[in-house]
Amino acid sequence: MSDPAPDLLELRGVSKHFGSFRAVDEVSFTVRPGARHAVIGPNGAGKSTLFGLVSGTLPASAGSLLLDGRDVTRLPVHRRVGLGIAATFQHSSLFLPETVLENVLLAALRRAGAGAGRGPAGRRRAGARAAATAQARTLLERVGLPTRHDLPAAELSHGERRQLEVAVALATEPRLLLLDEPAAGMSPAETERLTKLIAALPEEVTVLLIEHDLDMVFELADTVTVMHLGNHLTTGSPDEVRASAEVQSAYLGTTEVSS
Ligand code: ADP
Numbered sequence: 382m383s384d385p386a387p388d389l390l391e392l393r394g395v396s397k398h399f400g401s402f403r404a405v406d407e408v409s410f411t412v413r414p415g416a417r418h419a420v421i422g423p424n425g426a427g428k429s430t431l432f433g434l435v436s437g438t439l440p441a442s443a444g445s446l447l448l449d450g451r452d453v454t455r456l457p458v459h460r461r462v463g464l465g466i467a468a469t470f471q472h473s474s475l476f477l478p479e480t481v482l483e484n485v486l487l488a489a490l491r492r493a494g495a496g497a498g499r500g501p502a503g504r505r506r507a508g509a510r511a512a513a514t515a516q517a518r519t520l521l522e523r524v525g526l527p528t529r530h531d532l533p534a535a536e537l538s539h540g541e542r543r544q545l546e547v548a549v550a551l552a553t554e555p556r557l558l559l560l561d562e563p564a565a566g567m568s569p570a571e572t573e574r575l576t577k578l579i580a581a582l583p584e585e586v587t588v589l590l591i592e593h594d595l596d597m598v599f600e601l602a603d604t605v606t607v608m609h610l611g612n613h614l615t616t617g618s619p620d621e622v623r624a625s626a627e628v629q630s631a632y633l634g635t636t637e638v639s640s
């Protein structure tokens with residue numbers, strides 16, 4: 382038997398304390414390359430806080446985070462983006478007055494800028510912009526917004542904004558894509574389209590997904606982590622998690638884990 386591939390992401394006893402309150406309390410689990418890994422748990426479980434620790438928007442109080450075995454715990458957000466971690470947030474981070482295309486383009490150009498070498502600056506910038514524009518158009522098509530390029534992002538519907546956020550995140554060419562409740566507030570048709578989009582992402586993009594819509598979770602995920610009150614309850618296959626009595630009791634009175 383060959384060795385299993387090394388983990389893309391490893392969380393080792395990661396904690397986030399707000400004063401004496403432990404929003405995330407010594408959470409450990411791993412995410413393998415190519416995974417469709419969901420994080421579920423009742424409101425207040427610490428899921429979004431955990432994503433903040435992985436993306437770098439929140440400093441960890443304790444523990445460590447490894448990307449490809451490299452300790453990234455103390456790296457700022459932009460360095461983590463450079464290493465391939467991209468996130469969409471529960472609360473939108475779009476530039477609403479800018480056009481749909483410009484939102485994706487800005488992210489693609491930031492990525493190109495991060496990797497650009499030396500050379501005549503003007504020509505290089507024009508070339509980078511043309512390449513990034515083509516990439517942005519392709520991404521907008523992929524997320525299902527092929528005819529909306531010139532509208533201000535503010536004019537998109539709620540569901541379209543979430544699609545645009547995914548395109549913006551993909552424009553940074555992530556290896557690890559963090560999606561925090563991407564289907565929140567979406568219509569069933571929009572949720573269905575988003576589910577297909579995530580399912581169709583190439584395997585090089587590992588997905589870590591927080592989602593309340595458990596139908597979407599169990600349709601997409603190959604691995605599920607359950608959090609409750611800041612603690613890691615379990616990580617396992619969708620079937621294992623569905624069958625877990627501990628998970629059932631954590632959800633009692635909030636959301637049912639249905640099949
Ligand atoms: P989830 O995403 O699972 O619903 P969160 O990670 O948003 O949960 O929040 C976990 C807990 O941490 C909640 O009780 C929340 O009120 C608390 N929390 C989150 N951010 C802060 C903060 N900046 N200061 C204090 N408490 C916070």
Ligand code: MG
Nearest residue numbers: 428429430471
């Ligand atoms: Mg949340």
